[in-house]
Amino acid sequence: MTENEISEKIIGCAIEVHKSLGPGLLESAYEECLFFELQKTGLFVEKQKALPLIYKDVKLEVGYRLDLIVEKKVIIEIKSIEALNDIHIAQVLTYLKLSGCKLGFLMNFNVLKVVDGIKRLVNNL
Numbered sequence: 001m002t003e004n005e006i007s008e009k010i011i012g013c014a015i016e017v018h019k020s021l022g023p024g025l026l027e028s029a030y031e032e033c034l035f036f037e038l039q040k041t042g043l044f045v046e047k048q049k050a051l052p053l054i055y056k057d058v059k060l061e062v063g064y065r066l067d068l069i070v071e072k073k074v075i076i077e078i079k080s081i082e083a084l085n086d087i088h089i090a091q092v093l094t095y096l097k098l099s100g101c102k103l104g105f106l107m108n109f110n111v112l113k114v115v116d117g118i119k120r121l122v123n124n125l
Contacts, residue, residue: 001071003073003074003102003103006043006070006071006073006074006103007074007103007105007120009038009041009043010038010070010074010076010105011115011118012041013034013037013038013040013041014034014105014107014109014114014118015114015115016037017030017033017034017037017109017114018030018109018113018114019114020033021033021109023080023109023110023111023112024080024110025080025109026080027067027078027079027080027109030078030080030107030109031047031067031068031078032047034068034076034078034107035047035068038068038070043070043071044070044071044072045068045069045070045071046066046068046069046072047067047068048065048066048067049065049066049068049069050064050065051064051065051066051095051098051099052064052098053098054098064095064098066095066099069099069101072101073101073102073103074101074103074104074105075092075095075096075099075101075103075104075105076104076105076107077091077092077095077104077105077106077107078107078109079106079107079108079109079110079117080108080109080110081108081110082110083108084106084108084117084119088106089106089119089121091106092104092105092106092119092121093121093123096121096122096123097123101123102122102123103120103121103122103123104120104121104122104123105118105119105120105121106118106119106121107119
């Protein structure tokens with residue numbers, strides 16, 4: 001399955017979660033519900049996946065965790081905040097670089113229409 005095919009399912013599931021819950025809940029609630037919806041589609045999804053940092057050929061376990069990673073290809077970082085900032089985009093781009101994944105989504109569920117809170121980010125390896 002390509003990243004674009006996975007993306008379509010991810011966005012559909014995010015819309016379903018937001019339609020059911022609306023804005024204003026904790027990130028953990030959206031993460032759990034999106035995890036459930038993605039699994040229902042048959043995708044392989046991992047949540048709170050440890051992401052080590054490789055620094056000068058040394059693997060460091062520093063506590064980074066990916067909210068969701070789908071099919072070992074697409075990272076999803078979930079937020080429930082007033083507005084996304086450049087630092088949130090930088091966070092996802094760094095996760096993409098550290099993981100070797102090409103595609104990531106930054107999703108803010110604290111919006112009236114969830115599509116307004118979704119940013120698709122690409123790691124130009």
